Amino acid sequence: MTRQRKLGKARVDFERISAASQRSLGIPSHYEDETYWCVDCGKECLFSARRQKVWYEEKKRYYWQRPIRCDNCFRVRQQPRSAKFHMDRSLAALQDAQGDRELMRQCALQIVDYHRQTGRGNLPLAIHLLNAQDSEENEVLEALAYCRDKLRRS
Numbered sequence: 001m002t003r004q005r006k007l008g009k010a011r012v013d014f015e016r017i018s019a020a021s022q023r024s025l026g027i028p029s030h031y032e033d034e035t036y037w038c039v040d041c042g043k044e045c046l047f048s049a050r051r052q053k054v055w056y057e058e059k060k061r062y063y064w065q066r067p068i069r070c071d072n073c074f075r076v077r078q079q080p081r082s083a084k085f086h087m088d089r090s091l092a093a094l095q096d097a098q099g100d101r102e103l104m105r106q107c108a109l110q111i112v113d114y115h116r117q118t119g120r121g122n123l124p125l126a127i128h129l130l131n132a133q134d135s136e137e138n139e140v141l142e143a144l145a146y147c148r149d150k151l152r153r154s
C-alpha cells in the first residue's frame with residue numbers, strides 16, 4: 001500500500017449531516033481519507049473522504065461512527081442473516097403449500113445452506129424434505145449426505 005498517496009478530501013456539508021451529528025462537538029470542515037484495520041482479518045483499509053461523505057450525509061450515520069470491518073468481512077458476516085431470511089421465508093411459504101415438492105426441495109437446500117454457514121438449522125426437517133424428493137439429483141444427494149454426517153457427529 002502506497003504511503004505517498006495524496007490524502008483525499010471532501011467538504012463537510014454541515015446542513016446535510018444528521019441532527020445528532022450536528023449537535024456533537026468537533027465536526028471538522030473537511031472529511032479526510034482515513035485508514036483503519038479490519039477487526040476480523042486485520043487488513044488495512046481505506047475509509048475515503050468520498051465514502052465518508054456518503055456515510056454521514058446520505059446515509060445519515062452518526063459522525064463518530066466508523067467502519068470496523070473490510071468490505072469482504074462485512075459481506076461474510078451478512079451472509080448468515082441473508083441465508084436465514086431466505087430459509088424462514090420459504091418455510092413460511094411451505095406452511096401454506098404443503099406437499100409442493102419444488103418448495104420442499106428449496107426449503108431443504110436453504111436449511112442445509114444455513115447450517116453450513118452457522119452450524120444451526122433443523123437438519124431432521126431437511127432430511128424429511130429431501131427424502132420426499134425421491135431424487136437422484138446430485139444437489140439433493142449431497143445435501144442428504146451432509147445432514148446425515150452432521151447428525152451422526154452431534
Ligand SMILES: [Zn+2]
Pocket residue numbers: 038039040041042043069070071072073074
Ligand atoms: Zn476483513
